[in-house]
Amino acid sequence: MTDGANAVLAGGRRGERATPPRIPRRLRGDALIAAVAAVFTLAQLIFVHPWMGLGWDEIVYTSQVTTHHPAAFFSAPRSRGVSLLVAPVASWSASTELLRVYLAVLSGVGLYLALRAWKGLFPARVLATAGAFFATLWVTLFYGPQAMPNYWVAVGALICVGCFLRYRQGRSGRAALWGVVAGAALMAWMRPTDAVWVTVPLLVLVLVRRRWMLLLALAGGLAAGGVEWVIEAYGWYGGLGERLSRASEIQGGLGWNVAVDDQMRSLGGRGLCRPCTGSMPHPVVTAWWIVLPFVAVLGVAVAVRARRAARTLIPFACAVTAAAPYLFMIGYAAPRFLQPAYALLAIPVADALWHLVRTGQGRWRRVAAPLVALAVAGHLAVQFAVVEGTVDRNVASREDWAHVADELHRLGVRPPCLITGHESIPIGYYTGCSSGSTSGNNENITAAEIVDTARRLPVAAITGPGGGTPGYARDWTPYRITDLTVRVAPRG
Structure with missing residues (x-):
């Protein structure tokens, strides 16, 4: 090789260092978003122990596809x-x-794809900040590796709204249109009613603006994701209206009912607040929730001032409609219900945070930047503390179910078998038995059918603290397991 060629390879002139090739900005943005998703996956595996047993709702969903446990009763609201x-x-x-590991990895991939749907609409730093904000909420960390639908509605909402905006602004063409279909289908696949609430602003906008391709994509996605739920309604529940009515009944009857205070009570780590009584969590725990809408509104104001209102106002509107039924239409609360709203609000919140810490010329604000950094650090400390306590409580409660199952095995209640009464679904799953209830939201068997089953299989009726003995089990042999009374049917 000649000296000239060596000089070119070395940087051109003698003594000049070779400059490494610059990474394209597009790839740097992808890497930043991928890093957020990877850290999210790792954080789930650290904070939410993979060995934490399945919860009540997880058992219902998972048991439908297992071969090692009987399927639990599947009520009307579920999909x-x-x-x-x-x-x-x-x-x-x-x-x-x-x-757990599978779901943690899958949820990380889902977050990455959801944020990529917004590429070109916001700088990569804003999208990464939005992803980090949503991913570090204790409710996101806790439910990410769980077999629950709400996180995936949130992912679908981000994909659907992001691709909707990209197509509306002439970006990505058919790819964005298919993204709208995929996001809407994912939401409806998980929770059809939530999908409708999220897409209300989008449907109104496309009808007003007569954007028929977007309307077709939205309607097609919702139909593709919800068709199984509708077919099942006619096959098992007597029709769509009957299923919706039964779902409303199970949720306590939908109607005007302010549940804002219930949601605040659940922020301390309560998975289900029903009935939602007791004192409010410490103000430090609820502060972020109160500040959140104000920061999101600031993000909208920043966008309006910068003449890019649609890309911030539309996700804000979808977040409002997604949260509305859970804040004003049900009589109880679960923090996971608001995950789609949190995901959508993360976009204007991230935009507002960057506006607070940097000037239009890209310089850091000397006072605001440290204050925002301090507030974010405090917020993260609170979220991690809440998720740690929530995991500990849930691990303990699921170990209690496993302990009851071990004792039932010792008493001779082994598969194939039937568990009825108090917490029959989770205890039945951990025991390997079918579960049955003669009343309530999970009613799926009669007393006569239980007695008939007891002639052929081991059957146990469980009574919780203060509960009464069911009539069909009064003559069964009682045993005490922790604070539960277990009555085992005599064989033959």
């Missing part, structure tokens, strides 16, 4: 999306650890 999501693992493996 089959989660069951199909976990099927690649749960259909052949009983390992909770494997399922």
Whole structure:
């Protein structure tokens, strides 16, 4: 090789260092978003122990596709999306650890794809900040590796709204249109009613502006994701109206009911606040929730001032309609219900935070930047503390179910068998038995059918603290397991 060629390879002139090739900005943005998603996956595995047993709702969804446990009763509000999501693992493996790792990785991939749907609409730093904000909420960390639908509605909402805006602004063409279909279908696949609430502003906008391709994409996605739920309504529940009515009844009757205070009470780590009584969590725990809408409104104002209102105002509007039924139409609360709203609000919140810490010329604000950094650090400390306490409580409660199951095995209640009464669904799952209830939201068996089953299989009726003995089990042999009374049917 000649000296000239060597000089070119070395940087051109003698003594001049070779400059490494610059990474394109597009790839740097992808890497930043991928890093957020990867850290989210890792954080789930650190904070939410993979060995934490399955919860009540997880049991219902997972048992539909397992071969090692009987399927639990599937009530009217539920949709089959989660069951199909976990099927690649749960259909052949009983390992909770494997399922948790699978869901943690999958949720990280989902977050990455959801944020990429917004590329070109906001700088990569804003999207990464939005993803980090949503991913570090204790409710996102806790439910990410669980077999539950709300996180996936949030992912679908981000994909649907982001691709909607990209297509509306002439970006990505058909790819964005298919993204709208995919996002809407994912939401409807998981929770059809939530999908409708999220897309209300989009449907209104396309009807007003007569954007028929977007209307077709939205309607097609919702129909594709919800068709199984509708077919099942006619096959099992007597029609769509009957299923919606039964779902409303199970949720306490939908109607005007302010549940804002219920949601605030649940922020301390309560998975289900029903009935939602007791004192409010410490103000430090609820502060972020109160500040959140104001920061989101600031993000909208920043966008309006910069003449890019649509890309911030539309996700804000979708977040409002997604949250409305859970804040004003039900009589109880679960923090996971608001995950789609949190995901959509993360976009204007991130935009507002960057506006607060940097000037239009890209310089850091000397006072605001440290204050925002301090507030973010405090927010993260609170979220991590809440998720740690929530995990500890849930691990303990699920170990209690496993302990009851071990005692039932010792008493001779082994598969095939039937568990009825108090917490029959989770205890039945941990015991390997079918579960039955003669009343309430999970009613799926009669007393006569239980007595008939007891002639052929081991059957146990469980009574919780202060509960009364069911009539069909009064003559059964009683046993005490922790604070539960278990009555085992005599064989033959």
